[in-house]
Each structure stands twice: as structure tokens, then as C-alpha cells.
Amino acid sequence: AQKVTQAQTExxxxxxxxxxxxxxxETRDTTYYLFWYKQPPSGELVFLxxxxxxxxxxxxxxxxxxxxQKSTSSFNFTITASQVVDSxxxxxxxxxxxxxxxGNKLTFGTGTQLxxxx
Amino acid sequence: SQTIHQWPxxxxxxxxxxxxxxxxxxxxxxxxxxxxxxxxxxxxQLLFYSVGIGQISSExxxxxxxxxxxxxxxxxxxxxxxxxxxxxxxxxxxxxxxxEPQHFGDGTRLSIL
Numbered sequence: 297a298q299k300v301t302q303a304q305t306e307x308x309x310x311x312x313x314x315x316x317x318x319x320x321x322e323t324r325d326t327t328y329y330l331f332w333y334k335q336p337p338s339g340e341l342v343f344l345x346x347x348x349x350x351x352x353x354x355x356x357x358x359x360x361x362x363x364x365q366k367s368t369s370s371f372n373f374t375i376t377a378s379q380v381v382d383s384x385x386x387x388x389x390x391x392x393x394x395x396x397x398x399g400n401k402l403t404f405g406t407g408t409q410l411x412x413x414x
Numbered sequence: 415s416q417t418i419h420q421w422p423x424x425x426x427x428x429x430x431x432x433x434x435x436x437x438x439x440x441x442x443x444x445x446x447x448x449x450x451x452x453x454x455x456x457x458x459q460l461l462f463y464s465v466g467i468g469q470i471s472s473e474x475x476x477x478x479x480x481x482x483x484x485x486x487x488x489x490x491x492x493x494x495x496x497x498x499x500x501x502x503x504x505x506x507x508x509x510x511x512x513x514e515p516q517h518f519g520d521g522t523r524l525s526i527l
Contacts, residue, residue: 401463
């Protein structure tokens with residue numbers, strides 16, 4: 297069975313600090329995809345990034361960076377110079393499970409609440 | 415570009431009343447469609463998914479049902495709401511590619527009184 301663990305329930309930082317959100321996953325699939333989503337207070341889930349299991353290159357997008365390490369089954373997310381607007385719940389998700397009849401299932405972690413204060 | 419619309423944004427219903435939440439997708443064809451519920455706290459629970467018109471699969475037994483009368487329309491329904499149906503309901507779509515992410519609507523906050 298697939299599982300995603302986000303051990304950090306809540307993190308509070310002061311603006312301009314760097315913060316890393318941890319994500320550890322379990323899967324028996326050899327091909328899978330990992331995702332990060334952001335859920336601001338308004339509620340919608342915003343897709344941030346996708347990474348496939350064969351691509352261990354780290355990625356940077358502005359203040360965001362992602363570190364994928366297959367050896368430790370981790371896909372951590374770092375925000376550099378955090379801002380108040382980064383305050384949200386962040387979800388890590390794993391795809392690879394094929395649902396009956398097609399399509400795929402995302403297994404979500406329980407999320408990490410990030411609070412960035414002035 | 416593709417967009418997903420979900421309504422209503424907020425709904426307050428009495429116990430025992432019916433429910434209909436609607437979700438439509440624009441700018442794509444034959445999407446996979448999903449209904450999730452997010453209860454108090456943060457976990458996302460997959461309720462239903464559909465890979466085509468009229469094809470509905472349920473992930474968990476419950477008081478709800480789903481229908482897909484058109485390619486880009488996904489409806490979540492109940493004949494009689496329970497208190498435990500309260501929560502935040504999210505609709506999502508994705509394309510057919512295995513690597514494609516799911517894209518979510520703005521959600522419906524459902525409160526049962």
C-alpha cells in the first residue's frame with residue numbers, strides 16, 4: 297500500500313527565514329510521481345510541482361526548491377526567505393496506484409500548516 | 415487553458431435534506447474526475463472518481479453518490495444528509511497522461527445543522 301508521511305503538523309517561522317517541509321513516502325511501484333500542493337486559507341489546492349521517480353534532479357523555482365532523494369524515499373520542499381503569503385497548508389502526494397477502470401489515485405499526506413509571521 | 419468550476423462555494427443544510435454539488439471542467443475533453451472530502455483537520459479523502467461518462471467508482475461506502483451525465487460534468491449528491499457529511503468538498507480533474515497532476519476546484523464548505 298502507498299503511504300505519505302508529513303511528520304511536521306505545524307511550523308511557525310518569522311518572515312525571511314528559510315523553512316523546509318518534510319515528506320517521506322512508501323510505495324512498491326517502480327514508476328510513480330510525487331507532487332506538492334499548497335492550500336491557502338481560501339481552501340483551494342494549488343498544484344506546485346511534479347517529480348517522477350526516475351528524475352532525482354533537484355528543482356528550483358524562484359524561492360521554492362525541492363529535494364528528491366530516492367534512497368531515503370523523501371521529497372522535501374524548501375521555501376527560501378519566507379513571506380507572509382506563504383502561510384498555508386502544504387500537502388505532499390504520491391501517484392502510481394492505478395484505480396480499477398483506469399485513472400490514478402493520489403495518496404496525500406496529512407499536510408503541514410506553515411505560519412509565516414512578521 | 416483548462417478551468418474547473420465548482421459550486422456553490424458555501425452551503426448550510428439541515429439534517430435529512432438532499433444535496434447536489436456540481437463541478438464542471440472547461441478546455442479539455444475526457445478528463446478523469448474526482449470528488450474529495452476534507453473533514454476538520456486536513457486529510458483529503460477520495461470519495462468518487464470517474465474515467466468517463468456514466469462511469470463512477472466509489473472509494474468508500476457512505477451516504478453520498480456521484481454521477482457524470484456529461485463528459486465534463488461531475489455531480490455529488492445525497493438523498494438525506496447526515497451530520498457527519500459536514501466538511502469541505504473538493505472536485506478535481508486530470509488529463510489522461512500518467513504523469514499529469516490533479517487540478518482542484520475552489521471547494522464547497524458544507525455545514526449540516
